[in-house]
Amino acid sequence: MDAAQPQNDSDTLVRIRDLHFSRGARAIFDGVDLDIARGKVTAIMGPSGTGKTTLLRLIGGQLDPDRGSVQVDGEEVPALSRTGLYALRKRMGMLFQSGALLTDLTVFDNVAFPLREHTDLPESMIRDLVLMKLQAVGLRGARDLMPSELSGGMARRIALARAIALDPMMIMYDEPFTGQDPISKGALVQLIRLLNDALELTSIIVSHDVNETASISDYVYVISQGEVVGHGTPEDLAKTDSEWVRQFMQGLPDGPVPFHYPAPDYAKDLLNDAV
Amino acid sequence: MLEWIRQLGRSGISQFETLGRANLFLLKTLVGLPGLLRRPGLLVAQLWSVGVLSLLIIVVSGLFVGMVLGLQGYNTLVDFGAEESLGVAVALSIVRELGPVVTALLFAGRAGSALAAEIGLMKATEQLSGMEMMAVDPIHRVIAPRFLAGFISMPLLAAIFSAVGVYGGYFVGVGLLGVDDGAYWSQMQDKVDLFDDILNGVIKSLVFGWVVTWIAVFEGYDAVPTSEGVSRATTRTVVYAALAVLGLDFVLTALMFGD
Secondary structure (H helix, E strand, C coil): CCCCCCCCCCEEEEEEEEEEECCCEEEEEEEEEEEEECCCCEEECCCCCHHHHHHHHCCCCCCCCCCCEEEEEEEEECCCCHHHHHHHHHCCEEECCCCCCCCCCCHHHHHHHHHHHCCCCCHHHHHHHHHHHHHHHCCCCHHHCHHHHHHHHHHHHHHHHHHHHCCEEEEEECCCCCCCCHHHHHHHHHHHHHHHHHCCEEEEECCCHHHHHHHCCEEEEEEEEEEEEEEEEEHHHHHCCCCCHHHHHHHHCCCCCCCCCCCHHHHHHHHHHHC | HHHHEEEEEHHHHHHHHHHHHHHHHHHHHHHHHHHHHHHHHHHHHHHHHHHHHHHHHHHHHHHHHHHHHHHHHHHHHHCCHHHHHHHHHHHHHHHHHHHHHHHHHHHHHHHHHHHHHHHHHHHCCCCHHHHHHCCCCCCHHHHHHHHHHHHHHHHHHHHHHHHHHHHHHHHHHHHHHHCCCCHHHHHHHHCCCCCHHHHHHHHHHHHHHHHHHHHHHHHHHCCCHHHHHHHHHHHHHHHHHHHHHHHHHHHHHHHHCCC
């Protein structure tokens, strides 16, 4: 048994069983089982379009599964009332791929947003809290900037500061490294691990950046075509027997996932065209 | 043929679904309105961007519409020696019809399209999803203040349009064409009824404000979250709002003035 795999129920923060979800006729998840261990960084990897972001939305209750169970901290998410769901979401943070900062508010007001919405704290205390969160992501000096003045990496760090504003139990990261320069990527990689350990969070990273994600993850699930095709610690997955997982983890251009999109025979195709 | 009937059915069902969504959306928005009492700042900010920023176009349009009415009215009335009735003609045209209708059309173009684009872009950039994940209902936080601001602004803008329009007619009729000053105002005072004319105009502008803002916020919220989707939502807002205003104007006019 892996160290990062939950040993019993109290170790598991998110438990997904027999998850089925489809969009129209297309099945996104077809019987997925998944456990996210409390206090750990768990990565969910897979090629683009496999429904990784959809999985986060299912955990956050923005989508309802067709069948199966999604439990967060013992609560069955799809069965929660609106009030119950909102109470649960106050204990979750989510970092969207775009950052999803409110464009009409300054950086400071963005981070203060959840505090002002959900607490009655005096403004002086909100100021202190916001500055502490901004300091944690290294952007205290950017407090007066507008989101349009931020680089992509800065916007994600601000969004991270906002996500931890209410001291959640868990943070979900949706493709945090996509489109980042090496410095921003490095900063985010370090921040995710540091914040997880310092704030005793549970982190779920959805990503297809294998190296960055594997470097800070305690446990990895690889999903493809609606199923979990491999899971284990990053070290286990590096030694996996599954050709598919090996192709994905090592970024090989050809393998079980072919380089070529299905097409008729090449030679015949060319000759047909000539006729 | 069969395929054509199938498509017709599909499109009909989809239209009804949209109508159902729009009504549920309106209901949720109305439920969110009392929450604004605790946070008037949200409403004030929207009153500024929806109402105050539309003032210029409303005032300028009102002035020109009034001036044109003054000119046209004078040319028609002078043939019958009735140019002293110019004040009544201008006032009735504007207060009953042009004030609410033209204001609503301009309001849809200026404020409605801006609302739809803003909300659609918030959706496309995941700001609305982000709010939901922060346990903040975007319908209460984003939509409700915008809807109420539109509903409040529209009749006020229509009133301003009408007032400026009457002065536009006065400027041309009395100032340039020599209609008697006292006659312009006194005939207006005599013939324009507070309830039959002005109040009915106000009712129209309230209805138009409700409908135009509803269409705008719904189209933005229901937009496909892509650049193309937002652009379509903006266009649909202006087209649907304009058609709704003109259609409703006929119905309301028939109810109010058709004996």
